[in-house]
Amino acid sequence: MSWLYSTPLRKSTVLFPIFLLLAGCGSADKNPKVLEGVTNSIGMSFLVVPPGKFRMGSNRGGENERPVHEVTISRAYGLGVTEVTEQQYTTVMGKTPGLEKPANAINSLSWSQANEFCQRLSELPEEKAAGRVYRLPTEAEWEYACRAGTDTAYSFGDDPTLVTQHAWYSRNGGQDTHPPGQKIPNPWGFSDMYGNAWEWCQNWSYEYPEGSATDPAGPTTGKTRVLRGGGFFHREPDCRSASRFTEDPNSPTKFTGGFRVAFTAPCASCLNAAFPTAASH
Numbered sequence: 001m002s003w004l005y006s007t008p009l010r011k012s013t014v015l016f017p018i019f020l021l022l023a024g025c026g027s028a029d030k031n032p033k034v035l036e037g038v039t040n041s042i043g044m045s046f047l048v049v050p051p052g053k054f055r056m057g058s059n060r061g062g063e064n065e066r067p068v069h070e071v072t073i074s075r076a077y078g079l080g081v082t083e084v085t086e087q088q089y090t091t092v093m094g095k096t097p098g099l100e101k102p103a104n105a106i107n108s109l110s111w112s113q114a115n116e117f118c119q120r121l122s123e124l125p126e127e128k129a130a131g132r133v134y135r136l137p138t139e140a141e142w143e144y145a146c147r148a149g150t151d152t153a154y155s156f157g158d159d160p161t162l163v164t165q166h167a168w169y170s171r172n173g174g175q176d177t178h179p180p181g182q183k184i185p186n187p188w189g190f191s192d193m194y195g196n197a198w199e200w201c202q203n204w205s206y207e208y209p210e211g212s213a214t215d216p217a218g219p220t221t222g223k224t225r226v227l228r229g230g231g232f233f234h235r236e237p238d239c240r241s242a243s244r245f246t247e248d249p250n251s252p253t254k255f256t257g258g259f260r261v262a263f264t265a266p267c268a269s270c271l272n273a274a275f276p277t278a279a280s281h
Contacts, residue, residue: 035047035188041130046261047189049077049265054071054073054143054147055070055071056242061237065244067208067210069208071144074214075264078262082260083192083196084105084117084261085179086100086105090102092117092121107232110248110256133264136261138201138216139201139226139228140213140215143242145186153241154194155187155241156184166195167192168192168196168232169230169234169235174232176232198230198258199227199260200226200249200258201227202218205218227245227257229243
């Protein structure tokens, strides 16, 4: 059984509202909001995350998760409801050797390959017409969406025995990824934020600041990029909202790179113009 809404493949972008409560511990805005759902030209589903504040990091994990600090996300952004699948990857990139399970979340990619997918997706005619420039999410955007208004170890609380209901990981994942959307999504509707495919983020690795930050994007250069969420081979502590990993961005292995796609959302006043509603077709 899939916990995600299903949306048919369309040749045009569709906007549909997803009603979710964005209130919760750690959320600066406790009023209910509506997350807009977007389906792009190749059938990928996104939710548009509104601006807000949250507490990033954890005092329960490794040194690279500290200090806990307040982060402001100043601008809305779109984020994939699920991780990119092998089928979606080959639709954009062409036939790729070694991909034999089209419904599964893609894995074993380098950061550079994931980034190239975003660039090529942005160049599709209907995506250019919609004005979307795709990219990987920053680490802050990833954690903000993962926490979904919570400040517990996981978006569903602190009990690690519940991870199996929300993630494919070392205790139930076998030796590969699975089709996204089979586990319980987080409170904002994002699936597989924990486990399944390890997810590349946009930024280079960096040490957290002592004070607050707005739209942190990390340093302009570095040696390693960040991965989040844990994978099918990780244990419970590695699947927490705050867990951070780093890898060489050019070295794909079996245990690196899946990803979900982000884009910067337009302003509220031009949202409908950029993303036509189903009624307008």
